[in-house]
Amino acid sequence: MTSIKIRRELGGCFFAALAYIATTWVCVWLLKHPLIEAGLVVRAAVSLIPMIPIGFAIGAVLRLVRAGDELERRIDLEALAIAAVAVGMAALTLNVLMDAQVIEIAAHDATVWIFPALLLTYVAAKIWARSRYQ
Secondary structure: OOHHHHHHHHHHHHHHHHHHHHHHHHHHHHHHOOOOOOOHHHHHHHHHOOHHHHHHHHHHHHHHHHHOOHHHHHHHHHHHHHHHHHHHHHHHHHHHHHHOOOOOOOHHHHHOOHHHHHHHHHHHHHHHHHHHOO
């Protein structure tokens, strides 16, 4: 896979994560304000809109992994492992701090950021892992 294609797919992941964040903010605002009295079907449909950019991000990651040679797949595996462990440790740390009442964050507010954090950490880890093999 050429570096141009790699950058395009990584950029796709990054912009999908940003689109997820933006649509999540908009949808949450809509559900808390203008659509607070809307019917269940409308609220469910609006709440699922942020899943669209997530689908694009997953597709970009899968295209990256499938198109890569053995080295590319190794880099992807390393980046995914780093992202999973880093975000898992961050979530665990946040949970412990919440249990110890050091910080107060509603669990719902914290969990909504796990997947975008995983995507952004994957992109950063992929860039770092790639630099190790050059």
